[in-house]
Amino acid sequence: MPENWFEVGGYRLCSDRYYDAERHLWVELQPGSRVARVGFDPLGRETSGDIVEVSLSVVGTHVNRGEPFGNVEAAKFVGPLQAPVSGVVSGRNAQVLSRPGVLNDDPNEAWLVELDMADSSELSQLLRGEEQLRLWFAAEIERYRRQGAVAE
């Protein structure tokens, strides 16, 4: 397993990434910039079902934290993608747009958008670091299993 990656309950997480605990999205800062790359964490992907369609806001769109930057569709369910941080959409993953199924294959690799962050202090509202992430993710797995949302 690459450095800084670890497993919780069979799901891979990265200690260098920030995680939005409510929306189950990861945020990865791009070196030397304010650009944050955003993607699904493995539980967010799994509970969404098999994703067949993705729509993403166009480059240049400003989104506030919590506002939608796109939608995903699985089994005729459409759900919004809500921004984990505020910013301007500066990039979209063309591979995800042309083949949404790549999100099902590896959500840790298949990023959705890049956001030029408006306020980096918002990162403090996200989770980071192996110890914190292990506690949170283990509790989330247990919660989802109790609800029958993920397999035992």
Add this chain to the structure above:
Amino acid sequence: MSALTELRVIDAGRVPVARSQSLWHGIASAMRPNDRPVLSFCRPWGAYVCIGLHRRLSELDLVACAEMGLPVFRRQIGGGPVYCDSDQLFFQITLPARRAPASVERLYQELLEPAAQALRTLGLDARLECVNEIVVEDRKLSGTGAGRIGEAVTVVGNVIFRFPHELMARVLALPDAARAEFLRLMRRHVSSLEAEGLASVTVEAATAALVDAFGDALGVRPVADEPTAAEVRAMEVWERRFAQDGWLRGPEPHAPAVRNVKVRAGVWLVVADDGSFEVRREVEEGISA
């Protein structure tokens, strides 16, 4: 207290075609995290075509739709093009997102099973299959879909009293031979109360069965209600949005146009660029190949 014990039932009856979509979009948009769940019903005065959020307008024969006087609406939830008319009773169960099951699969299981139960009450051996399909044997009985709108999650379906397969086939942009095969498959796999020998079931009986089934499944007491002023305003916002060209065009299409035309879960007509086609069947438990 009532948020945990009551189910608002909003029966809008016969409504203009746009309202048959805006009704539940608006109820969902206006819902707040602590609100009661809502079971809503409506039937459109006329016929129209409705297409899922991500689907391409090019899947429709817009000239044929215009000739048939069918308006086209794009909904905020998923799925493909569907023909809607007054022989269908639309129902929607809408609840705060934080009270909804945490996965899409569980959401359908918990919120469509009551609809299958209601159809059983009416005399059909209906069951939920393939995540979100309500069937009798291998015949589809209800169109379904779901989505999160604002702070709410809504699951929608319909009770099909009778269905004009020919009109549904005409609104799709298909080569003639593929259209004929699609029609044949639709007649085989998409049913209705009338086709199942239950033409005598009334809208009122179907509504009552659904109210009872959802009340029992959610453990809440159904209470007849009317839309609030905030919900009506939200419906009007949606009706203005439905009328915008940009909304109707939908999100920018990215993936190559797929001509897998769904007949029912597990049965598809795959149409190639040259107009040739083949039928694809996914065999699952309970589906005949």
